[in-house]
Amino acid sequence: MKAITVEPGRAGSARFEEFPEPGAREGSVLVEAVAVGICGTDVEIADGKYGWAPEGSKRLVLGHESLGRVIDPGPRETLRRGDLVVGIVRRPDPVPCPSCAVGEWDMCRNGKYTERGIKEIHGFMSERWRIEPEYAMKIDSSLGLLGVLLEPTTVVAKAWEQVSAVGHRAFWEPRTVLVTGAGPIGLLAALVAVQHGLEVHVLDRVESGPKPDLVRALGATYHAGAAADVGFQPDVVLECTGVGAVIGDALQVVSSGGVVCLTGVGSGGRVGTLPMADMAANVVLRNNVVVGSVNANKRHWYRAGETLARADRSWLAHLVSRRVPPEEFEKALKREPDDIKVVIQFSEA
Ligand code: BGC
Secondary structure, three states: OOOEEEEOOOOOOOEEEEEOOOOOHHEEEEEEEEEEOOOHHHHHHHHOOOOOOOOOOOEEOOHHHHHHEEEEEOOOOOOOOEEEEEEEEEEOOOOOHHHHHHHHHHHOOOOOOOOEEEEEEEOOOOEEEEEEEHEEEOHHHHHHHHHHHHHHHHHHHHHHHHHHHHHHOOOOOOEEEEOOOOOOHHHHHHHHHHOOOEEEEEEEEEOOOHHHHHHHOOOOOOEEHHHHHOOOOOEEEOOOOOOOOHHHHHHHHHOOOEEEEEEEOOOOOOOOOHHHHHHHHHHOOOOOEEEEOOOOOOOOHHHHHHHHOOOOOOHHHHHHEEEEEHHHHHHHOOOOOOOEEEEEEEEEO
16 A cells, blocks of 8 residues: 655655555554644654654654544444544554543643654555554544544544633633634634633634635634734633744733633743733733643543534635645645645545
8 A cells, every 4th residue: 555654853854655554453443544634843854843753664664634434443343344434643652641541631641642743653654554443533424534633533522521620719700802813723622612612712824715604604803913903802712823923913912810821832932031020920910811822631531522513514625725646645735725624535425
């Protein structure tokens, strides 16, 4: 079979090449790939800035936003041939730390977790892949190709749970949410916040293209420009850009008692000479919480499945803005102006 592989740490090493069929040790469920979404993490890995190959191997099969069709469900009866499934990304560390021991691998404390397509286990950009049945999430079959949006939705489902958990440290009746960034994570974050009945505002740099209309179609308000200028103090900021200046603005604009949840993984982003103590004083005097959130556990995978199943299909379909065949994967790794979610499509859903 063929797979898209990369040598982690070496920029420009990605190839679509012959690769051995997945071995039985990788899981008893055999899956035919339908599509794999591309996110910033994949681009970072392809650029040699992130990612780790499995022990004993030089190359890593890329891809963590999966969608596939079960070819062989294996001995357990939990899945059937033809089911559409998405593979959970992270595996608990082997020690295990207390979080991994209770199934909260997203909160791993010792960093020894592994992640498919990212850290020490092969990903899903291969024509066939295998998975352990307990890590294969069956999706609502009416979603079809849109099931490829499940993994990014899990990231948002976890972030929302974090905001809610933090919020409940005190009397908590949030009304307004500001989402910074209208990429896939930002738009899915807006979807989740709308489904929770909040007044949602989404901010991005662009003034045209599909993003403003997608935000409005959710019943949310679109803002172009700086978060500092939105004209209100949101109870919750879901920060989905990872950009230093936007993060700085988010901390300034959030309401007293409000929560800022950081989901973007940026780098650098020094903002002038940041008055750190002044900013901290602001956080103290206004009882703010800044919480980082990464990955997702099974609870969030379940919730994300519910979110997508309830969402308007044509709205979701607009998020998948470009489909690329695997032999042209390099085109998928290059951003184009109107891209939202680019997917590599291996077969029909
Ligand atoms: C993935 C997460 C993963 C994180 C860090 C993200 O792109 O969606 O599942 O935990 O990268 O590796």
